[in-house]
Each structure stands twice: as structure tokens, then as C-alpha cells.
Amino acid sequence: xxxxxxxxxxxxxxxxxxxxxxxxxxxxxxxxxxxxxxxxxxxxxxxxxxxxxxxxxxxxxxxxxxxxxxxxxxxxxxxxxxxxxxxxxxxxxxxxxxxxxxxxxxxxxxxxxxxx
Numbered sequence: 001x002x003x004x005x006x007x008x009x010x011x012x013x014x015x016x017x018x019x020x021x022x023x024x025x026x027x028x029x030x031x032x033x034x035x036x037x038x039x040x041x042x043x044x045x046x047x048x049x050x051x052x053x054x055x056x057x058x059x060x061x062x063x064x065x066x067x068x069x070x071x072x073x074x075x076x077x078x079x080x081x082x083x084x085x086x087x088x089x090x091x092x093x094x095x096x097x098x099x100x101x102x103x104x105x106x107x108x109x110x111x112x113x114x115x116x
Contacts, residue, residue: 033045
């Protein structure tokens with residue numbers, strides 16, 4: 001039986017120059033996937049992110065294949081949760097990465113929960 005999971009992945013080791021003082025060192029992206037286990041959810045999310053990466057940002061294959069690591073996985077227990085944003089959140093520092101994680105977590109919170 002399939003359940004739903006919100007999976008947040010971090011991609012590093014990409015070749016992305018944003019022409020500023022600090023180069024982009026990675027990205028975060030979240031996906032909601034249906035899977036029978038936590039491990040299957042992570043595999044499905046990784047597959048979706050890599051396909052999206054190659055079609056949207058790496059069509060010319062100059063940015064490289066990112067090394068994906070799992071940042072967080074949350075099983076969805078209630079149907080009132082919103083989907084997380086599936087955008088790519090690029091970061092150039094660990095501080096910016098934490099800001100993006102907070103944004104992703106807030107975007108997936110239930111619609112009836114008030115933000116702080």
C-alpha cells in the first residue's frame with residue numbers, strides 16, 4: 001500500500017557560476033512522492049529531481065550531474081497538508097541553505113496552521 005512522503009534533497013558538486021563574488025555551491029528541492037517505504041520514497045524523489053534538473057537547468061549538460069543527498073523525509077499522515085514547492089532553491093553558503101530549508105518546510109505546512 002502506498003503512502004505519501006515529502007522528501008527534501010540537496011544537490012552539490014554542480015558547476016554553476018552566478019557571476020558574483022560567491023559561486024553557487026548547491027541547491028535544495030522538495031518532492032511529494034507516493035511510495036510503500038521510506039527508501040522507495042527517496043529513490044523516487046531522486047529520480048524526479050534528476051529528470052527535472054536535466055530538463056530545466058542542465059539541458060546543454062554543462063552544469064554536471066549533482067551529487068544528491070537526503071536532507072529530510074516526512075511521511076504525510078493527514079490529507080490537509082499542502083504540497084511542498086518543487087522549485088530549485090540555489091544557495092551559496094550554509095546560512096542561505098538553512099533559510100531555504102525553512103522556506104521549504106513552511107511551504108509544506110498545513111493551510112490551517114498560522115506562521116510565526
